[in-house]
Amino acid sequence: MLPPSWDHQPTPVTAPTPDPLTPTRDITHAHFQAGDTVVVLKGVAGGELWGDSMRIVAPSWHTPTDEDGWRLRDPTGGAQSYVTAHPRYLVHLSRRCPDCLIYLRAMEDALLTRFAGRDELIDCGWYTTTALGQLVHTADTRGGR
Template sequence: MPEPSRPYVPADTVTPERDINHQHFRPGDPVIIVKGIAGGELWGEAMTVVTPSWHTPTEEDGWRLRNPQGGTQTYITAHPRYMIHTSRLCRDCLHHQRALEDRILPRITPTSGPVDGGWYSVTLLNQLVHADDLRSPR
């Protein structure tokens, strides 16, 4: 039986270009990591910023995040450029979200369920890493 067709999801070329510093986020901030699309909109995982943590894949300051849904990866470490505030009107985060929407959404076929864009993976040390950061020499 053939595999069901999966909609094309363009590469996220916006996030690797994002210039945001570590101090932009604070412990307790609710954030989202945009991972793909659902119903013609961006889709991702909601998390809470916990504490500063070294982001080994980029060799830069990152944040330890908690996924309230738990699971095998309740806690991960992410680079600040991967995160978007969800609870406050944040000009930088809104600008980043709009840039993702402008570059990605017009090039996809809407779906009803979530489709992971394959932009992120998690290392053995529970470090979230963007596909472009994996390819970039550091």
């Protein structure tokens, strides 16, 4: 298994795809700590999983789910350097923990076959960022927020 590609790359092709795992993933706030490097998986690029790599900064309330979340810093900066995300959206990059590895493998099984043979950067369309800087999975949106 090759390590996934987390680098920011050219504008992705959006391919709306059901997310079979993230909405029901059972990961608590305590699974992560400030200083951890994580990735938010967003799709596939050249036969590997692709996502945004970020560093956890501090605990933060995740308004869209009314649960404890994490404030994340995107080291590449840009228009949205900081976002707040629910723990179930995150996968450890800074350490190999069993829970994240199981989730990562299951996402590979679900997505890599589906997009086999496609080399472009594919965004599965699972996330949006609200005006309040909240990263929200499509399964967690409430009333258009």
